[in-house]
Amino acid sequence: MNNVIEIKQIDRGTINYLVRNLDDFGKDKAIKKGLGDAGKVFEKGGKGRLKRSMKSGSRGVTGNLLRSFNVRVKKSKPGVLVGFKQGKDGGSHAHLVDMGTTDRYWKTKSHKYVGKVKANHFWTDTEEQDYPKALETLYDGIERAVNRINNRQ
Template sequence: MAILGKQIEVDTRNDVLYFVRNLQDFEKDKAIRSGLASAATVFKTGGRARLRKRILDRPHTKSGKNTGNLLNSMTSFVYRIRPGAAVGFRRGENGGNHAHLVDLGTKPRRHPLTGTSGIMPANKFWTDTSEQDSPKAYNKLSQGVQRAVDRINNRR
């Protein structure tokens, strides 16, 4: 199982498998998806909060106003076929195509007429979210799976 491209630690994976050991396959999938959705929500809310704090309060665009495209394009979903979840940014018009540039920044570049062009300083909102919210997401994953298993067992 992967969240944001990181593998869940072995002990967390064993905990999840321990919770769902007596369930049928379709019930296991449902319980694990519930936990993954909880974990993905942790990353999504953490990323939104850090983005608001670091960039949306300050105007950085040429026109002096932020469009909020990056904030509005943040999304999460749970895979249907295999166990896993993804948290990221929608692409396309009014999307977050520039998320990597805001997160990691850009280097100075040569411009043929003016000599240099501006740089985008890295604010690391997404990198920090991934590093700082991982333990909380792992806990939410375990709690979400356990809660789903309890619901399924109470229904029987």
């Protein structure tokens, strides 16, 4: 399952109204600032929900998933990517923690049972619960950036 959060329906009229008097460079800068702020809402919500659902103690969590949260504003098109770094010490296992797994076995002759992961839905819940706040933060971030740019001129 693909766990990508996409904000597709934004009110382009509202954004165009907010950035109407800015040159192209200023528009890009203001929109990117708003997108970055909206992405941070998802990051903060996801980290909080993950921390609340993590085990504690000696058999607890290494924190790789917490450290791998990543917010990146796209350079060429308006958009923001919120997710997890991949690779060594990354969050490649985020989907397993979020959605859980079925019973798992070693692929050897013994077929030893190695357990299953119980779903905690930290990322799914973040998408559902933080979407309205992220959209509001997007608009607020754009408005603040526009005001800051206009005050400099």
